[in-house]
Amino acid sequence: MAIKEYRDMQKRCSSCNFCKWIPFDKVKSARFAENCPAQAYYQYNGYSARGRFQLGLCLVNDELEPAGETQKVIQSCLSCGACDVACKICRYNLEPLEHNLELKREVVRAGNETAVQKNMRANLMSEHTMLAGKKKEDRDAWAEGLGLIDARKEACEALFFPGCQYAYNRPEEARKAVQVLQRAGVKVGYLFEDDACCGGRMHQMGMQEDFEAAAKANIRHFDAVSADYIVTPCGDCYHALKRRYAEQGLAKKVLHLTEVLAALIEEGRLVFTKRVEKTVTYHDPCHLGRLGEGYEPWNGKEVKIRSQIVTWEPRRPRYNGIHGVYDAPRKILEAIPGVTLVEMERIREYSFCCGAGGGCTELDPELSKWTAAERMEEAKATGASAVVTACPWCVSNLSAAESGMEVTDILTLVCEAL
Ligand code: SF4
Ligand code: SF4
Known part of the structure; x- marks a missing residue:
């Protein structure tokens, strides 16, 4: 889908700002209430999903080019999808993450890839x-x-x-x-x-x-x-x-x-025989959690009720993160004798990114580092002695934050307990 095809969606954004926060009924403290790392770090609306819709509209209207500062904003998106699930709490007709990804494709189409991207392609x-x-x-x-x-x-x-x-x-x-x-x-x-x-x-x-x-x-x-x-x-x-x-x-x-x-x-095919005395907190990786939902084939069309209300025939799949992988890692942790799981404030589909998403470790390393440090602050606030996660990108980026707290792959705990 070309960026021009997003024009109606860009105009449908109501500037409500929900995409900047976890749902209000899930907020436990102001400290850990924001959900978009790019917006939270830069503190400027253009970095949020809302701002990206405005920016996309400017591209469609030829008022901006996907280059320079605009490109920097576009490529600061960690593709973590937090805005997407937040927007879909009360909206059904917007796809913020797909739009953010389309903006990134515009940069590539315009031939403005960074040296990092060119090297990745050559290596691949x-x-x-x-x-x-x-x-x-x-x-x-x-x-x-x-x-x-x-x-x-x-x-x-x-x-x-x-x-x-x-x-x-x-x-x-x-x-x-x-x-x-x-x-x-x-x-x-x-x-x-x-x-x-x-x-x-x-x-x-x-x-x-x-x-x-x-x-x-x-x-x-x-x-x-x-x-x-x-x-x-x-x-x-x-x-x-x-x-x-x-x-x-x-x-x-x-x-x-x-x-x-x-x-x-x-099934009783894997039995833990040793105790691992540890209080841990679990970090939900974005691409395993809210972005880990399976694809549902759909071949329909957008229609309007009374020329106004947008809907789809047949009903369109709704990717809002609820069917991601959240329970399996928690069940493993609960099954390990001696392990106590304490949860962070932002969990499951409202988890905060580790900072490694969207190629940001290479394209916007300062944002990536800041995001990891933020997540580690939240982990420390639980009182746990270690952060456990289930993605090597998260292990590596959270470890790089040098918070003084242990970061470990869930597999390591499993092996310790066998
Ligand atoms: S992207 Fe969605 S949540 Fe964000 S301002 Fe627009 S309508 Fe609101
Ligand atoms: S995908 Fe993540 S980083 Fe990008 S705009 Fe949405 S919440 Fe922010």
């Missing part, structure tokens, strides 16, 4: 990863000696999709994830040399063509595999595969590692 094309400096031939080193089924040749129960972060930066955790599944009797397969980046970051940064090329290549490999489901330990990959690949035609079931582990615990 030559090395099949968006991580700078990583090589294709090193991608499957983490999998050595694990007895993984070669999913290209044999059927398996779970096709393991590690994602770039686990494959290159967290190989030990990738190994642990597979070993935990194998311990519970799951037949785990892998694509070996055919495993590649999901391209999800490209999508979040407006590089739609690059994302679609990566998605199509991966879907070809997935389609050729006989597996009951694809499982990934990464929140970003989960969103890419479950929602965005499904839009591109992927029909296979996609699960996050926490969903599989929670089911294995419930």
Whole structure:
């Protein structure tokens, strides 16, 4: 959809400002009531979803170019979706996140990508990863000696999709994830040399063509595999595969590692034998939580009642975050003997981003760092000794905040308790 097609939606924004806050009935303190990191950091309306609709309208009316300061504002969006769920509390006819992403695509269409984006594209094309400096031939080193089924040749129960972060930066955790599944009797397969980046970051940064090329290549490999489901330990990959690949035609079931582990615990196939005496708080990753909802195919049209009230025929799917993955990680934590879970003020679909979304770690590093520090302040306020999360991007960005508080992957706690 080109930005021009958003004109009616841009005009429909009522400037109510709901997109800047978590819902008022969920607010526990003024300190942690804001939901949009970009707006909260810059304290200027242009950075909110409301401001982005105004900015988009200016682009459509040729009053602005997607360059310079305008580009900086556009690319400061973490694509975290907090504005989207907040807007949809009382509005049904706006898609703030899709609009924010379209603005980013406008930057790319205008040929104004940053050097970071160009390097990512080059790396994705030559090395099949968006991580700078990583090589294709090193991608499957983490999998050595694990007895993984070669999913290209044999059927398996779970096709393991590690994602770039686990494959290159967290190989030990990738190994642990597979070993935990194998311990519970799951037949785990892998694509070996055919495993590649999901391209999800490209999508979040407006590089739609690059994302679609990566998605199509991966879907070809997935389609050729006989597996009951694809499982990934990464929140970003989960969103890419479950929602965005499904839009591109992927029909296979996609699960996050926490969903599989929670089911294995419930079935009695994974039993904890050790105590982990720890009070923890859980950070909901945006792309696993509110953006982790499955794609629902829809082929309808916009119609107006009495030429005024916008509606859709047939009824349009509503992505407002409520069906994201929230319970599975909490069930795992509750099942670990000795662990006490205390919640932050902004949780589930109203969680506050870790600062790593939308490519902001590279495009707006100051905003990214500030966002992580804010989230860690909220975590500290719970009195917990550690923040647990279920996405390697969140682990890495929250750790970089150097708050003095432990940040850990849920998988580490699971392994400690087995
Ligand atoms: S984007 Fe939605 S929540 Fe934000 S000002 Fe516009 S209508 Fe209100
Ligand atoms: S997606 Fe996140 S960072 Fe971007 S405007 Fe919405 S709340 Fe702000």
